[in-house]
Amino acid sequence: MDDKMNALAATGASLTRAGDLSERAQAEGVYTVECVRDGEVIWRDEFLNTVMTVGKNLALDTFLAGSAYTVTGPFMGLISSSGYSAISAADTMASHAGWTEAGNANAPTYTAPRKTAAWSAASAGAKSLSAALAFAITGTGTIKGAFMVYGTGAVSTIDNTSGTLLSAGLFSGGDRAVLSGDTVNVSYTLSL
Numbered sequence: 474m475d476d477k478m479n480a481l482a483a484t485g486a487s488l489t490r491a492g493d494l495s496e497r498a499q500a501e502g503v504y505t506v507e508c509v510r511d512g513e514v515i516w517r518d519e520f521l522n523t524v525m526t527v528g529k530n531l532a533l534d535t536f537l538a539g540s541a542y543t544v545t546g547p548f549m550g551l552i553s554s555s556g557y558s559a560i561s562a563a564d565t566m567a568s569h570a571g572w573t574e575a576g577n578a579n580a581p582t583y584t585a586p587r588k589t590a591a592w593s594a595a596s597a598g599a600k601s602l603s604a605a606l607a608f609a610i611t612g613t614g615t616i617k618g619a620f621m622v623y624g625t626g627a628v629s630t631i632d633n634t635s636g637t638l639l640s641a642g643l644f645s646g647g648d649r650a651v652l653s654g655d656t657v658n659v660s661y662t663l664s665l
Contacts, residue, residue, distance in 0.1 A: 522642025547623035581614025586629035
């Protein structure tokens with residue numbers, strides 16, 4: 474009887490990987506607000522905003538196709554609680570039926586004009602104001618949030634409907650009452 478031994482070898486392999494590799498840029502902004510009365514912070518809020526479609530479009534056009542582009546603004550304003558119903562990504566400066574700007578016809582009033590944004594250098598995919606913008610409240614009222622306008626036609630005049638609406642957002646903790654003599658300090662950071 475002959476004993477035979479057969480050598481047998483087998484190899485198996487498998488590969489598992491993600492379906493695709495992609496990266497996506499989403500514009501997200503955060504407002505940080507505090508109200509100072511008699512030298513003391515009486516409330517503070519931080520809230521996300523809606524970055525409007527027209528604001529995204531202007532940013533993309535200037536990022537990718539601009540040449541010798543100089544930004545106009547941005548200017549920041551406050552949103553009044555008067556007549557408020559909603560903020561929409563489709564809002565523009567000329568058409569934002571769900572909200573009104575605080576400052577002139579809609580309480581509270583503050584020392585004009587809209588505040589001009591000054592920016593620090595971008596870092597880690599975000600750009601922030603170099604310092605908070607101070608709104609000196611001159612008439613009692615209730616504010617809901619803040620907005621930013623920039624681009625061709627944008628001006629610092631309260632209630633002006635020119636320019637491109639970049640973003641608008643509401644306080645996370647609800648409406649905020651302010652008194653004449655208060656200072657509302659607002660910071661903003663936009664991330665991609």
